[in-house]
Amino acid sequence: MKLSNDLHLPLTPLNGALSFGVFDSANANALSENYSDDVLIRLEHKSISCGHILSPVQDTTMIIDLINTLYRFENNHELFITVVADKDTKYRQKNIENLLYTAGFHLEASEWFTRKYHLLTDSRPFATTTFRKIKHTGHNLVQMSNLLKERDLHMDMLREFSCRSDAHVYRYVFAQTYIRPGDKVLDCACGLGYGSYLLASNESARFVQAVDICEDSISYANQIYGNEHLNYAVLDIDEYANTDICEFDLITSFETIEHVKDYHSFFKLCLKSLKPDGRVIASVPYLWVDETGKDPNPYHFHEFDWQKFKALFLDYGFVIEARYHQSAPGGFKLPKAPRKFEKIDVDKNENDTEWLIIVATPDLTHPLWQDQQRVSYENPEYSMENLPKYLDFENGYDNPWLHRQIVQVGQRIEDQKIRNQYVSKLLSVTDCDTLMLRTVQGYALDSKDIDTTSQWISEVKTILMSKNSNQIRQNPFTLRWFISLSFLLAKQLYEVGSFKEAKQFFVKLLAEDCNSFCPILCIKSIESEYYLAKIALYQHDKEIARQHLVSGKKLIFEANSKFQQVTASGEDLVAAFLWPEMADLHDAGALLNQVLISIDSGARIPSILRQAEKLENNKRFGLFNLLQKYRSSDELTEQNEMLLVAKSLVNKLVIKVIDCNEFSTLYIWGTGIVAKEVFKQLTSKQIEVAGFVDTNTSFGQFYLEKPVIKPDQIDVMKIDLLVLTSVGSSDKIAESIPASIQCVYVA
Structure with a gap:
């Protein structure tokens, strides 16, 4: 049996066992390209109550007959079957699914996590599919004939192809x-x-x-x-x-x-x-x-x-x-x-x-909704006691319920326009969490809307100037949002050419200790030093610019020291985002250092500024805001701008892959924009990508129609080349990879 390239084979048995069952040695041999020998166990023709069986599509009828003969229901036992597609199969998805439904199986829910609704057709060719055996509990609706009698009112849609x-x-x-x-x-x-x-x-x-x-x-x-x-x-x-x-x-x-x-x-x-x-x-x-x-x-x-x-x-x-x-x-x-x-x-x-x-x-x-807001607050992602201060939303916000609605990326209201309208409404009726709300509002500003931007700048300047150090430091979240809002205001002023005012707020931000909240907040102070260096260059003062760049590098070392403290106390086991976010600081450090090298080399100021702009477009700390801009825009020019951000890194990674010795199974670490662009370029050069690795994936997930596995599954996938797209932390990741696997990354 020649297996297709698009198998969608399960990585591990769904019943929690360590091995898959096969009824035929030939099938085991065919599957050996995808599984190691110890993962495939040949089944004896005796009673079956649980397990995960692999079957080639051409043997479907025979395997179903065997299972129905051997199956013995036991409570709390699970039985799955994955029907494996053949490269040259003439079978239709409809026919195979209906065979399994009639035989007492339903479609396993995880199958739907990879299906694209708008591409489905009734006559599509069969693709590898997993089914779950319906438990023979004695309920009358287990029988398909009884189920169909109630179809007009109730139907189990995982048992129907339509x-x-x-x-x-x-x-x-x-x-x-x-x-x-x-x-x-x-x-x-x-x-x-x-x-x-x-x-x-x-x-x-x-x-x-x-x-x-x-x-x-x-x-x-x-x-x-x-x-x-x-x-x-x-x-x-x-x-x-x-x-x-x-x-x-x-x-x-x-x-x-x-x-x-x-x-x-x-x-x-x-x-x-x-x-x-x-x-x-x-x-x-x-x-x-x-x-x-x-x-x-x-x-x-x-x-x-x-x-x-x-x-x-x-x-x-x-x-x-x-x-x-x-x-x-x-x-x-x-x-x-x-x-x-x-x-x-x-x-x-x-x-x-x-x-x-x-x-x-x-x-x-x-x-x-006023009464409901008085119930005891809980963020289900961080429901443990003794949370780090930067996760203690209950005591940090006036109204902690707003955090997941409008702050937490990936959980908040996704539509920026709707989110901003909601923020404006909140600001019109409450004085609570003003710094946070103004920051969220500021990130939604349209640079083309000059009047709205000018009004926001004016109002935020008044708010920030009214805050003294005691007020700022009385609550960790007040400090956090004061720093974020100050940086955003200063950057807005910088972009409209108001260097004097921009400098005032960058300096005001730098007077605060970001580490007292969380080391990853230091990205704002580091970037502030960078912008102050650029202002100095525009004002033809290389020495002042140099001082700011050196200060920015020093802040990175201080943040690293704080990061070591919080990880030593185990905070990273609660706040998983600390590690990837810290990579941004190192990425910013590379930018500061490169501009510093240009200054010390005696390059002319216009040349230094041009180089700085190119470097910015290849650095991660500008990626998120541009990504948000890309998501909210339908303009082709802005989509292209998004892709250009990662271009330099992508090119370097692809060149390194091409230069590698022979390899058979290539995976990409990451599922972000860099990983996507690396995949596209490798595919265009006829270099096959077998899948992706991501720490946050769940079983059965696919990205760009390729399986996504967790790092702890690398050993069983026979990977011999791994492309690391995590900027700033790839060297650390590479250290954790088995020596038998080549790692390609940009240090």
Whole structure:
């Protein structure tokens, strides 16, 4: 059997075992290119209750017959099968999936983490796919014939191949991307529980609670999908408002509120059980109406267009973060529409589609959310005691609930325009956390909007000048945001040519000790010295510029010393971001040092400034802001600008790979913009990349259609060349890699 290049083979058995099972020695030999011998165990023809079996697609029917003959259900045991694609296979995905569904399997949820909804077709060729055996608990819906009888009302969409099932499942795939580390999730009207199972498959979720009115559905869901992180319970939506359940970080409600007479009950539940920094993700059919203007579905009591759906959320005090439209072939309204899931401007008028999806978070200025903000604060990612001061949001902020809403990258409101509108609203009604809010506001400024920028500069100057040292240092977070806001203001003044005022605020920032908050905050003081050096160069004073560059390097050493202290105390085991963020300081040090070399070489000032600008575009500490700019822009020129940031580093890495001795399996460390560009260049040169390595990945994740593994899996993947794209810390990473693996990186 010749295996395809796009295997999507599991890295480790999903049942927690150390080895995969195969029924045939020939299959074991074929798979030996992907797994070591000790990972593949030949199965004897005796009873099976658990395990993870690998089977070539052409043997699917035979393997199914064997499994069904040998399978013996045991509680708490899990059985999986991965059907492996053949390079020249003529099998269709639909046929293989239906074979497995009929034989009592369901699609493993992690399969959906790699599927691209808009590219799916009913006639697509078969790709390697993993299935899970449905437990023979005796529930009547385990039998497919019984399940199909209820299909019009309830269906387990992980046991059906259709565009309808794709649409329903993908809404959960979309929702799970919003699960933040440690989140507790509530899935309302979960039906047979397949979507809740998918949500719980996201390793970031602490716990998923699913509820539905139907006792039989809940019984099925608990038996088939329930586990220690996922529970199903009976609850009538019409009784939501009168229910006391715990607080959740994320509430999902797909195709729910159109089914109940009083949908206000759902929103009242949110007011009681959604945490103030939580989210709701919900969907409804879009104007499913006939010629009478009513929804012909007998189970639907309401019809929704965008304005009605939007108004409901606004009335209950939500900030609408995002709006999506979804369609699928065979839909009620648009039967010939393709599979599509697209983001639509929240403020755009009605636009025909099959389903509406909304993402919303509480508006903490709204009267309805005032009581909820008084509940005990918890950030589920950092819920332990004795937190470092830079993670003690409860005592650091006036309103800590704002942190995940508007500060924490990757967790906050993603749309910069909507986030900034919310910040402006907060500033209009409160004097709390002003420095933080002004900083967030400042990063959203549009340089083309001169009036707004000028007003922000004027107001922030007044705020900062009113702060004395005692006020700044009385709270660690006051210091943190004073430094960030001072730097942002000074940089804005620098960019408009107000060097005298810019210098004033850079100097004011440097009077504070960033290390007293956290060593990574020192990037602001280091960059301040760099900008002061550039100002001195513009003023034709090389000696002053040199002094600032030397001072900046000294700050890096001081930050390193502090970093050693915090890691010695174990803070990095809580704050995992410390290590990658510290790389920025070393990257900045390389920039300062190179400009210093240029000054000492006697280069002319215009030449030094030109070189400095080129170096800035190849350094990481400018990457994040440009990335945010790129994400918020559709302009091709700004996308190109984003790619140019990493160009120099990418070119160096690719050249080093080309110069390497022979290798067979190449992986790239990282999944950021540099890794992406390295992948593209290597691929264009016919150099195959087998996958990526990332410390924050979870099982089954793919990037650029390649598997992503964790560092501790490097040994089993037979990697012989590893390209390290982590600027500033690659040498440290290389030290941890087995000597048998070549490492390519830029020191």
